Amino acid sequence: RKEVEQDPGPFNVPEGATVAFNCTYSNSASQSFFWYRQDCRKEPKLLMSVYSSGNEDGRFTAQLNRASQYISLLIRDSKLSDSATYLCVAGFQKLVFGTGTRLLVSP
């Protein structure tokens, strides 16, 4: 079993839709959680950190459920430019990346 698991997708949504990604992690000692975005053939870039209280950045909302070892990302009002792969990350000292969830937003 992978230490960080994500649904690979792809998730195909129309512009303006709301889409949610989920991720589970197996290491209960994990203390740091992030969502990264990766465009095709590019390096990953931080989208947002994930805090226990949940956090929001514009159209993006991240939630952490430590009891269920579960992280989520909600994207509201999807834009064409949101098309990318979203990587879930969890860890303590060593960060472990999930394999990513691919999002395709169509006109």
Place this chain on the structure above:
Amino acid sequence: NAGVTQTPKFQVLKTGQSMTLQCAQDMNHEYMSWYRQDPGMGLRLIHYSVGAGITDQGEVPNGYNVSRSTTEDFPLRLLSAAPSQTSVYFCASSDRAGYNEQFFGPGTRLTVL
């Protein structure tokens, strides 16, 4: 600031050849790491360093060596290239191991024939 730089961008090797992938950062970050990314496998940690003179193995260290003689540089050496090492290699740095954002370099695309 250039951030994290990697050279070369592309490389083709023959089986058995050795080479060094270069990584440098100008953000004075203590933590640096090397990942490889393969289709369907995500990013897998090869080696990491929490400061100059300190390195440790990640998830997939076999066939790779690293050293950290300065804060800025963290080269990855392939000792004897194998086709299984065909991958995209990313170097990353952070100012605090495992806690803060990692900044990634643009990657090196390596093909081993």
